[in-house]
Amino acid sequence: MPENIFRYICAQLSVKFVSADSISGGDISQAFLLSTDQGRFFVKINDSRQALDMFRKEGEALKAMVSAGVKAPHVCLSGAFEDSAFLVMEYIAPGPKSRTSMEELGQSLARLHQHHGEQFGWNEDNYIGSLVQTNQWHDTWATFYITERLWPQLSMAKARGYHVGSMDKDQMISKMLTYQDEVFPSLLHGDLWAGNYISGSYGQAYLIDPAVYFGDREVDLAMTKLFGGFSNDFYSAYDEVLPLKQGFNERIELYQLYYLLVHLNLFGSSYLPQVSSIMRRYF
Structure with a gap:
């Protein structure tokens, strides 16, 4: 994935780009760990036609669950860059399912x-x-x-x-x-x-x-x-x-x-x- 999209996201978040690494995160979209000078973010990227709408609605759904009193990743940003849509969330460092x-x-x-x-x-x-x-x-x-x-x-x-x-x-x-x-x-x-x-x-x-x-x-x-x-x-x-x-x-x-x-x-x-x-x- 070209760095341009990650640098664009960082500019929108007012942070400085450090690196972006591909991680497992789903069957539909590509997932990345974005490292910046202000911490790490989880980023989904998809180039399908409906992805921008899909990510917007996913972000709204996560916010609705948080409003109902459950834990879900904080949604930072969703949008589009060139032909790709993206969703940016806080990165949750995984632990064991205990x-x-x-x-x-x-x-x-x-x-x-x-x-x-x-x-x-x-x-x-x-x-x-x-x-x-x-x-x-x-x-x-x-x-x-x-x-x-x-x-x-x-x-x-x-x-x-x-x-x-x-x-x-x-x-x-x-x-x-x-x-x-x-x-x-x-x-x-x-x-x-x-x-x-x-x-x-x-x-x-x-x-x-x-x-x-x-x-x-x-x-x-x-x-x-x-x-x-x-x-x-x-x-x-x-x-x-x-x-x-x-x-x-x-x-x-x-x-x-x-x-x-x-x-x-x-x-x-x-x-x-x-x-x-x-x-x-x-x-």
Whole structure:
């Protein structure tokens, strides 16, 4: 990556450039550790057309989580230089993922979920990975989950030639109503797999790469169980602050369906058997 973009970023931050080193940081964007005379920064760079919008919304989502009382990297700057978009955040020096960090993460997620909205949705569409995630406001969770989550991904999968099962939106909403009791709109991380939190040097737990909206808190918890990486300490700490609702285990796959559809549309047919099985079970 040419130095010019990093020197431009440093000028915007009123700091002096020292070095920029490539680091692991995600599948969608390139990640760099930017060293300056005023400290280190984490920088994401992407040259796709939607990257500027994607980074702006990621920055807003991180700020929303911090406002709700959880730890997330401080957003310093987002913008564009020539053909590339960038997002600059504070650099969190990583530490081991310990029992302490897992407990703090569980408590932090519960605090996030205690932040409620009046409806289900978000004030603008955002992204799940590189895919657009629609967030129109809805009064009921069933209508939101089918209309804004499952239906767009099912339609995309069908357009790509995947047979994903029966698709009748009204019937799916009616079925969805039978699987839920009262649901309050909780602020969600929205994409909570094990790679989307950082353990700091002293066991602090930081949430990163959010896809926020107000929804059923069980969605975040279902995602944590899809690919693993969360210990019993995490779930116990969460439950102490905000106990799970009765019947959660019966709804886990229902909420994992959204993420499996996203993976089907992003990564291909290896996810189709799971998608088809869950569609048959619930719809």
